Amino acid sequence: MNDPTTNKTTPPTSSAKGECCTDLKCESGIRNNYFDGKRLTTDSFRVEQTYSLERRHLLNRAIHGWGVVYGYEVTSADSQAQQDGSGQLKIGAGLALDTCGRELLETGATIQFKNVIFLDREGKRWDLDEAFKQVGISTGFSWDNPPPALVEGVKKWCWLLSVHYAERDIDHVRIEDHCQCGRDEWDHLCETVHYSLRPIDCDKCCGNFGCELECECGTGHCCDDAGEYTHEKGLVPPTRETRQRGGCQCLCKHLTHLKVGGECGLCEIEEPCGKVRVDVRNGVPLACVKLVTDKCGLAFGTVEDACGPRRLVKRNDLLFDLIRGCDLTRIKDIGWAQWHRKSDPIPFEDFANAFAQGGDQEPEYVTRDFWVQFSRPVRRDTVRRDCFVMTIITSEPDDVWWETLRVPIVRVKAEDTDLVDHATIVVDGPWLRDTLRGAASIFQGKVTRVEVEVRGDFIVDCNGQTVDANPRGRVPVPTGNGTPGGTFLSTFLVGPAPTPSRPASYYSEDRIKGVS
Structure with missing residues (x-):
């Protein structure tokens, strides 16, 4: 009975023309075939060692x-x-x-x-x-x-x-x-x-290790659109489906010609x-x-x-951390976090006190609650007033349009060092007194919407990357969706300001007549 584990092959035979078959040269990798009775020599072990080393080196340079x-x-x-x-x-x-x-x-x-x-x-x-x-x-x-x-x-x-x-x-x-x-x-x-x-x-x-992946314009069947078709409402979408990352042929060509x-x-x-x-x-x-x-x-x-x-x-776990943006700087905390996207209006007095207490006739005011803190130090020279925007959105009684007004931010207060992790908005003094404490405040008689923006694309951290300021739903902090830059937008409502009582003489007939 034949041993079922033994592979038997037909020995080479001479052809009709007297030519004999010869062993082909194996360039893709040769290793030992072990069988009973095989004579092991130093060359046998050398072949085995060479095969293991060359295959391991190939996988290292091709994959890693x-x-x-x-x-x-x-x-x-x-x-x-x-x-x-x-x-x-x-x-x-x-x-x-x-x-x-x-x-x-x-x-x-x-x-x-x-x-x-x-x-x-x-x-x-x-x-x-x-x-x-x-x-x-x-x-x-x-x-x-x-x-x-x-x-x-x-x-x-x-x-x-x-x-x-x-x-x-x-x-x-x-x-x-x-x-x-x-x-x-x-x-x-x-x-x-x-x-x-x-x-x-x-x-x-x-x-500076630049991108090794260079994409050119791809052509061919897989790069063409499926053809125009009519939407049920007569619209024609530009493409049938979204193309995959890397283009239709870019990754294929890159790996095909990779040396x-x-x-x-x-x-x-x-x-x-x-x-x-x-x-x-x-x-x-x-x-x-x-x-x-x-x-x-x-x-x-x-x-x-x-x-x-x-x-x-880069190991797989390191790449995963990079995908999640673990290397990025985020906005760690903000002074008005308790108001962020709150459904109910906040009291006007709380909003006014968040800027500064009234009384002094200062040319500018360092706000009390409008500050941001970063998860790691950022470059002080990149933290400027154009990194912050505060918008007041109000409406007129006889108009359905919203009217937007920008708060005059004059500068940003931060430590006098090359790297800082905290910045506070500074606003114009006369604006603060007239708008928030004045007799004709735009906040009187109605609920007002406030939007605060922090432009992360303008702020560079200590590692040379822009701050990941992208918001995450209703959570105020920390910011971040795993990509550098982005704009943090925080909104809230402010209740109506109290109407100041005015002297009766202000509305007297003599004063009205005196107006020409």
Whole structure:
């Protein structure tokens, strides 16, 4: 009886012309087929290992992309680094993926200038003496008294620190063959990382990673409308349905022509402890740093920016938080929250006192209750009076139209610092006395509608993003629908102002006659 688990294939046979079938070359990925009696050699295990590595690297670069996944904190190695630099950099534990899909795992290290690879602006290995010659500095000087041009130049230049995939052989073994000819081998291979420095303009340290998705106008059957048709009321809608995000062909074309990976070769570098193989082409940027000179040569100075140059790999939970707008600044609280979209009118006296108590003849008044508080600091220079609008909506007895009047906001009061988290509206003094406390107030005899706007598109937070001021139903605060900008609109009703009593002589016949 045949074993049902055994796959049997017909062996290749010669054709009528005497040609024999040959094995086709497999370029999509070859792995071992295990069967009883199979002879396992080092090549068998090498095939299995190569298949696993190449498939994992392919999925990494095709699905996750490249950049820093987490960690890789870059700091100077001591507390004095804030001024002169310590000569060393401390690299925290972290994980990154390079453009070849390889994992760059760092468990934590302290590096010196002599531990890094020196590259030119194009990413090619650069001899330090050759670099000095290109900037007009002759070699052979003493580091105890370096040329002034070098000292000044080093202070101005910025350097991009990058991490690269590297590997080295470990655990040496000696192999003796049958002919008594020995050879050296290594029992294991250590996957590690290596660091590089290359010059960069300081104003380019803040990496601006633009949109990689570029959409052109799509054509074809899927991009055409379904054709015009007549609505039951004679109207013709412009399209049959709403197009999906990304256009009719944009995403398809982008992924069709997406190129992943590149040249992923290793360059062998001689080090004091042995040789190490490094991929100098496909580094992952980490930070912009400064260099200093000391008696031994160049050394690490301060860390200029440890986030700007980085490209990040965003995890699914991080993307979900970004979709929800967790990175955005919102309006955290407002002074008139208890009135927001309230159905019943609020007493006029409460509304008037929310501006200021009457009495003093001030040119302007800092309102008591018309203030906003942000969930994180915002830039003071972006919080201006045009960020706030207060509108009074009233009606005339003999007219059905609503009349809108704007409250004169003269400025915004906030702390005299670069970043603030609180702002208060300041209104014109004569307007306040005439409109709210005057004898001919527009609030007399009727209910008035008030609208207060906060323009989030004008207010920029400490991270350079506009405030998410979008309202959420009847809830006054916090604002936010997950998108930057937007306008917070708050409405409420104000009850009629009391009619002031006037002297009888004001309506006397003599006064009426005196009017021409």
